Amino acid sequence: MTGRYLIFAACLLTAPELTADILVPVRTIRAKEIVSADDLVPKDVEIEGALSDVRDIVGQEARVALYAGRPVRPGDVGPPAIVSRNDLVTLVFLKGGLRIATEGRALGRGSEGEIIRAMNLSSRTTVSGRIQSDGSIEVQ
Numbered sequence: 001m002t003g004r005y006l007i008f009a010a011c012l013l014t015a016p017e018l019t020a021d022i023l024v025p026v027r028t029i030r031a032k033e034i035v036s037a038d039d040l041v042p043k044d045v046e047i048e049g050a051l052s053d054v055r056d057i058v059g060q061e062a063r064v065a066l067y068a069g070r071p072v073r074p075g076d077v078g079p080p081a082i083v084s085r086n087d088l089v090t091l092v093f094l095k096g097g098l099r100i101a102t103e104g105r106a107l108g109r110g111s112e113g114e115i116i117r118a119m120n121l122s123s124r125t126t127v128s129g130r131i132q133s134d135g136s137i138e139v140q
Helices: 001-016
Strands: 021-025 040-044 086-094 098-106 116-120 126-131 136-139
Touching: 086 116, 086 126, 116 136
Parallel strands: 086 136
Antiparallel strands: 021 040, 086 098, 098 116, 116 126, 126 136
């Protein structure tokens, strides 16, 4: 058993230090701003969970304030919102061949695929639905 532990210890002592470039903002980016390539610089440091691929950040919307020099984590950015609170939206109900559409008002903000609440302007009832790529909301 001693030989096995010695080999393991020797590997730990000779293993190179692993670092990776992460991306950090060069300025404070406020929530709801779209991140551009000019907003980011690489930083040679290893931080667990920090984003390092520019494709994961550029074009995304900041969900929280991103501070200069601090790592960006996956939950800090997401797809840009296409529906904002109080926007007039089309509410769509689909079942089989039946399609009912009416006007509604968004009660939240979100991007494609997210579920938000909306108010049906005809009946004044609140419904929940998934945001579609065209900005309409498909209700259940």
